Amino acid sequence: MxxxxxxxxxxxxxxxxxxxxxxxxxxxxxxxxxxxxxxxxxxxxxxxxxxxxxxxxxxxxxxxxxxxxxxxxxxxxxxxxxxxxxxxxTRGFDAGAPGSLPLHALQDRLHALGLDEAYGERTGLPLVAEPAALAFAGFDRYRRPLWLTAGAARAWRAMQAAAAREGVSLDAISGYRSHDYQLGIFARKRARGQTVDQILTVNAAPGYSEHHSGNALDIGTPGEPPAEESFEHTAAFAWLTGHAGNFGFVLSYPRGNPHGIVYEPWHWCFVGAATS
Structure with a gap:
């Protein structure tokens, strides 16, 4: 052993x-x-x-x-x-450079689903590698550990605290999700008789979600249902629109985004530096 x-x-x-x-x-x-x-x-x-x-x-x-x-x-x-x-x-990890996992095993599994590079070309979404290490960023709304990259974790905690000082409550709905998590969604739905094309109408192909990177975060606020367009009308969303860029977060999928993904006012991604 x-x-x-x-x-x-x-x-x-x-x-x-x-x-x-x-x-x-x-x-x-x-x-x-x-x-x-x-x-x-x-x-x-x-x-x-x-x-x-x-x-x-x-x-x-x-x-x-x-x-x-x-x-x-x-x-x-x-x-x-x-x-x-x-x-x-933890020196290299704390510096924000834990490295990434190889993608070849994922590509083999995508091919088994009948998916190839054409999916990425059609949607404009890149294939996203998983980090080799993630930082504990507190707990999400459901008291589950929230995992993000080291930089995203620091930025999220700072942003959440800054919002709280202004009377705005931000909570995390979800952060990092593995390729296996997304592959499991496909496996369960296929077992229920759905085709891959049917699943792709509501779920991104495994490997193409920003959540795999450990930099993406679904954000909510108490009393508001998770991952609903109604989040746009909350004080939390108004605060994020005005301040998230100061912490390096951007709204990934606004209305009319080029990827054809539905408007997601709750989905924000850490890009590594303040954007304003």
């Missing part, structure tokens, strides 16, 4: 193609068996495509939570991610 890390994983999600490495205290645990193991762990390995917890890592042991952990696909990449964190600490 892998050597134990010297430091706990705190406020950082390490991301690999098949496995995520979570700070244990940010996870919701459903089964009693997992709860006992996670309670004494600092890091948990989580399978991306179905959310299954694979192993709990404490200072004293790696406790498998599935049979045949050693044969788990992607386990070597997960250990390598821990080793890189051990070797370099």
């Amino acid at each position: 892998h050597r134990l890390p010297a430091r706990p994983l705190k406020s950082i999600l390490l991301n690999t193609a098949q496995i995520e490495l979570w700070p244990a205290d940010l996870l919701r645990v459903r089964s009693n068996a997992d709860a006992r193991a996670v309670a004494t762990a600092h890091t948990v390995l989580r399978r991306k495509h179905d959310g299954r917890y694979l192993a709990a890592i404490s200072h004293r042991a790696v406790q498998p939570l599935v049979p045949r952990l050693r044969r788990e696909p992607g386990l070597g990449d997960a250990w390598d991610a821990l080793d890189r964190l051990e070797a370099g600490g």
